[in-house]
Every structure is written in structure tokens, then in C-alpha cells.
Amino acid sequence: xxxxxxxxxxxxxxxxxxxxxxxxxxxxxxxxxxxxxxxxxxxxxxxxxxxxxxxxxxxxxxxxxxxxxxxxxxxxxxxxxxxxxxxxxxxxxxxxxxxxxxxxxxxxxxxxxxx
Amino acid sequence: xxxxxxxxxxxxxxxxxxxxxxxxxxxxxxxxxxxxxxxxxxxxxxxxxxxxxxxxxxxxxxxxxxxxxxxxxxxxxxxxxxxxxxxxxxxxxxxxxxxxxxxxxxxxxxxxxx
Numbered sequence: 001x002x003x004x005x006x007x008x009x010x011x012x013x014x015x016x017x018x019x020x021x022x023x024x025x026x027x028x029x030x031x032x033x034x035x036x037x038x039x040x041x042x043x044x045x046x047x048x049x050x051x052x053x054x055x056x057x058x059x060x061x062x063x064x065x066x067x068x069x070x071x072x073x074x075x076x077x078x079x080x081x082x083x084x085x086x087x088x089x090x091x092x093x094x095x096x097x098x099x100x101x102x103x104x105x106x107x108x109x110x111x112x113x114x115x
Numbered sequence: 116x117x118x119x120x121x122x123x124x125x126x127x128x129x130x131x132x133x134x135x136x137x138x139x140x141x142x143x144x145x146x147x148x149x150x151x152x153x154x155x156x157x158x159x160x161x162x163x164x165x166x167x168x169x170x171x172x173x174x175x176x177x178x179x180x181x182x183x184x185x186x187x188x189x190x191x192x193x194x195x196x197x198x199x200x201x202x203x204x205x206x207x208x209x210x211x212x213x214x215x216x217x218x219x220x221x222x223x224x225x226x227x228x229x
């Protein structure tokens with residue numbers, strides 16, 4: 001079945017530093033990647049949608065300069081949280097969809113803690 | 116805009132009892148509908164999905180869901196709950212447009228009593 005690998009699973013960083021989260025589709029080509037943010041005991045909120053080779057489309061209220069998304073290949077998308085602050089602490093989850101596929105495969109998530 | 120409502124924030128059932136988790140959606144056409152399960156600190160696992168055809172959908176782990184267009188609902192059911200089913204359950208609606216974004220409900224936390 002379709003597998004999406006997300007790394008790291010957890011990361012602690014100092015305020016002001018940047019953190020990169022990777023999302024890889026292991027056995028299919030992910031034409032579209034989605035990045036979500038989830039606060040404790042809350043639902044998933046879509047941050048942005050990216051298509052391979054194109055700029056990401058950000059949801060309203062999401063700072064594109066803070067959350068840099070790169071989808072340079074059909075198997076890899078990255079989310080970089082720049083100049084992280086404690087309020088950026090959250091659970092980030094990626095999801096991938098391949099061309100011609102109607103399903104969405106989720107990564108296992110990344111717990112980001114900014115101290 | 117599409118939206119999903121899960122009216123029950125928290126449900127508690129005894130092991131072996133039946134389960135129904137409610138989901139109502141808002142979408143202008145026939146939607147793609149999904150149920151996902153999430154264990155603490157984990158990603159989402161797909162339980163089942165509805166795209167078209169038979170409105171009663173069978174999923175993994177003994178779950179099923181029924182699409183009722185007249186009620187805009189897609190309730191998840193299981194005849195006999197196991198302790199390992201304790202988790203957070205999310206209903207989601209996917210658009211049929213080019214982006215096909217998923218919109219999630221707020222989730223239902225399931226507790227299973229021994």
C-alpha cells in the first residue's frame with residue numbers, strides 16, 4: 001500500500017531557529033502534498049497545498065514566509081518553520097496524493113516543541 | 116465551502132458494545148467522504164472511504180459507514196467495540212475539484228471501558 005514517511009517524528013528547537021520537516025512518498029509519486037497543523041485535542045487544520053514543481057498555495061491566515069514549503073520532486077516535500085517561536089509548537093502532519101489516486105496517505109506526524 | 120460536523124466530542128462505550136459515531140457534512144455536490152482514526156501522537160489511518168456506488172461502505176477493523184445523501188450524513192459504525200479501538204476518530208470531506216483538499220471534522224474521542 002501507499003506509504004508516506006515523515007521525519008523527524010519529534011523535534012525540540014530553540015526560539016529563533018529554523019526547523020525542517022520532511023515528507024516522502026515511498027512507493028508512489030505524490031503529485032500533491034498537503035501540510036496540516038494540529039493543536040492538542042483539536043482537529044487538523046490545512047496549512048497549505050503544494051503541487052510538484054509549483055509554489056504552494058497557503059490557506060488564509062498562514063504566513064508563507066514563516067512556513068516555507070518546497071515540493072521539488074514527486075517524492076519529497078519539506079516544511080521549514082523559520083524563526084520558530086513557542087506559539088509554533090504543534091503537531092504537523094503531511095498528506096500525499098498521487099496522480100489518478102483518490103486516496104490520501106498521511107505521514108506519522110512531527111511534534112515540534114519550541115523552547 | 117465544504118464543512119464537516121462531528122456532534123459528539125467524546126463517547127464512552129463498554130467493550131463489546133456497539134458503536135456509532137456521527138458525521139454530517141456540507142458540500143454542494145456528491146462529496147468524497149472519509150473516516151480516519153488517530154492514536155495519540157500518531158498520524159492518521161484510513162478506516163474507510165466513500166466515492167460513489169454502494170452507500171454502505173466496509174472498512175478495516177470491522178468498521179462500516181453509510182452515506183445518506185438526504186441527511187448529509189456519513190456515520191461510522193461497529194457492531195462490537197474492542198479496547199484497542201480507543202482513539203480519536205475524524206470524519207473528513209474531500210472536494211472533487213482539482214486540489215481535492217480534505218476538510219476535517221473536530222473529531223470524536225472514543226473511550227472503551229473494560
